[in-house]
Amino acid sequence: MSLKALDYESLNENVKNCQYAVRGELYLRASELQKEGKKIIFTNVGNPHALGQKPLTFPRQVVALCQAPFLLDNPNVGMIFPADAIARAKHYLSLTSGGLGAYSDSRGLPGVRKEVAEFIQRRDGYPSDPELIFLTDGASKGVMQILNCVIRDQKDGILVPVPQYPLYSATISLLGGTLVPYYLEETDNWGLDVNNLRQSVAQARSQGITVRAMVIINPGNPTGQCLSEANLREILKFCCDERLVLLGDEVYQQNIYQDERPFISSKKVLMDMGAPLSKEVQLISFHTVSKGYWGECGQRGGYFEMTNIPPRTVEEIYKVASIALSPNVSAQIFMGLMVSPPKPGDISYDQFVRESKGILESLRRRARIMTDGFNSCKNVVCNFTEGAMYSFPQIKLPSKAIQAAKQAGKVPDVFYCLKLLEATGISTVPGSGFGQKEGVFHLRTTILPAEEEMPEIMESFKKFNDEFMSQYADRFGYSRM
Numbered sequence: 001m002s003l004k005a006l007d008y009e010s011l012n013e014n015v016k017n018c019q020y021a022v023r024g025e026l027y028l029r030a031s032e033l034q035k036e037g038k039k040i041i042f043t044n045v046g047n048p049h050a051l052g053q054k055p056l057t058f059p060r061q062v063v064a065l066c067q068a069p070f071l072l073d074n075p076n077v078g079m080i081f082p083a084d085a086i087a088r089a090k091h092y093l094s095l096t097s098g099g100l101g102a103y104s105d106s107r108g109l110p111g112v113r114k115e116v117a118e119f120i121q122r123r124d125g126y127p128s129d130p131e132l133i134f135l136t137d138g139a140s141k142g143v144m145q146i147l148n149c150v151i152r153d154q155k156d157g158i159l160v161p162v163p164q165y166p167l168y169s170a171t172i173s174l175l176g177g178t179l180v181p182y183y184l185e186e187t188d189n190w191g192l193d194v195n196n197l198r199q200s201v202a203q204a205r206s207q208g209i210t211v212r213a214m215v216i217i218n219p220g221n222p223t224g225q226c227l228s229e230a231n232l233r234e235i236l237k238f239c240c241d242e243r244l245v246l247l248g249d250e251v252y253q254q255n256i257y258q259d260e261r262p263f264i265s266s267k268k269v270l271m272d273m274g275a276p277l278s279k280e281v282q283l284i285s286f287h288t289v290s291k292g293y294w295g296e297c298g299q300r301g302g303y304f305e306m307t308n309i310p311p312r313t314v315e316e317i318y319k320v321a322s323i324a325l326s327p328n329v330s331a332q333i334f335m336g337l338m339v340s341p342p343k344p345g346d347i348s349y350d351q352f353v354r355e356s357k358g359i360l361e362s363l364r365r366r367a368r369i370m371t372d373g374f375n376s377c378k379n380v381v382c383n384f385t386e387g388a389m390y391s392f393p394q395i396k397l398p399s400k401a402i403q404a405a406k407q408a409g410k411v412p413d414v415f416y417c418l419k420l421l422e423a424t425g426i427s428t429v430p431g432s433g434f435g436q437k438e439g440v441f442h443l444r445t446t447i448l449p450a451e452e453e454m455p456e457i458m459e460s461f462k463k464f465n466d467e468f469m470s471q472y473a474d475r476f477g478y479s480r481m
């Protein structure tokens with residue numbers, strides 16, 4: 001009997017081959033255990049509100065009023081909402097063509113794109129054109145739209161850092177392209193060595209791959225490093241020489257936990273380099289409302305900005321975006337608010353600063369508690385989380401543990417993470433889901449659990465790890481660094 005199109009055997013092979021570990025085996029097991037009544041600490045997804053982070057008050061007030069505009073006609077509205085939130089809600093409603101229930105232009109509301117452009121201009125000190133900014137349902141959709149334009153067939157390669165956030169590997173495999181890995185150096189604080197890039201490109205070319213784009217994640221996920229200006233210059237020069245589009249994933253630009261390397265955007269570095277580079281390198285930069293001190297993951301708001309992309313290509317990207325009609329309109333308003341928060345002198349300013357600073361300072365302390373906690377454990381080494389939302393410790397697994405994993409039919413780090421989950425309820429993602437060098441094992445956890453719960457979580461991790469390491473201790477040494 002012939003197969004029907006949605007019988008498993010006849011599905012698009014790219015769909016079946018695509019892997020996404022952040023919601024993989026560990027997550028599924030954790031959900032099962034939760035159903036059985038076990039307390040699970042979900043540190044597998046960078047989803048701050050799910051771990052108790054409170055929403056910032058001002059943006060929620062504005063969007064609440066936009067969602068329920070009849071409240072604006074209520075004579076008591078001023079008793080519940082501050083005047084600047086009311087004014088802002090009216091402002092955003094005036095930018096729409098029928099409130100939040102109406103589709104917007106498929107690039108997003110022109111008024112919000114203008115606010116994004118003004119933000120970029122303030123941040124970088126260079127002009128930004130709203131016509132080259134598209135609003136998206138989270139950064140993910142933007143990344144997918146752009147990769148869709150870049151990848152023509154399996155001979156097209158995309159340079160992706162390893163370890164990487166699997167949005168990239170999964171989308172490349174879904175679109176039938178080829179991932180060309182470049183390795184980040186763990187012993188150099190997850191630094192990016194341009195010589196590694198050259199080698200990766202040369203090797204891919206020798207296999208007949210046309211390398212067309214390069215992804216950077218700055219600050220890094222899962223690795224947490226912040227790229228220096230000098231490093232970004234090298235990368236841009238490399239992209240210019242090799243004629244690669246640079247995809248700059250900058251969703252964690254607010255999440256910085258050290259002072260030596262503040263966030264600097266790829267766009268600014270490119271513009272600073274001047275002509276001819278600043279006029280030649282094709283760059284797409286991505287941002288989101290899901291991260292930073294906003295953490296509004298469920299709202300699904302993002303944007304991308306295009307630099308040096310020819311107008312005819314922008315038209316084609318617009319056409320493709322139009323197939324989905326419109327990004328979420330309420331999320332566009334979150335984006336507008338993120339890029340133009342309350343200013344000094346506004347009624348809501350002090351509260352906004354207090355709330356956002358509180359979140360960021362706590363994240364900085366949590367980054368430190370986690371790194372120190374991991375480094376105090378046997379056979380665990382961990383670079384400091386300079387930015388983003390994750391800790392990515394290396395677990396030096398004894399060969400006996402690797403043997404036991406093989407016997408259980410598991411990848412060694414999956415085996416370790418499953419045992420950790422069963423023993424402690426801590427749900428992590430094994431390093432193999434992000435890519436890592438052969439024979440080296442990691443796990444990724446977010447730094448998002450509540451600060452007051454952190455010491456207990458680290459203690460329970462340490463206890464588990466000690467027991468695991470003594471259970472599998474052997475004479476044959478550990479997996480290498």
Ligand code: DCS
Nearest residue numbers: 045046138139140165221251288290302
């Ligand atoms: N880029 C990076 C580097 C990310 O880490 C994420 C989300 C995204 C893009 C997409 O975010 P939005 O679509 O929500 O804008 N990070 C996932 C993660 O690793 N854990 O949680 C989500």
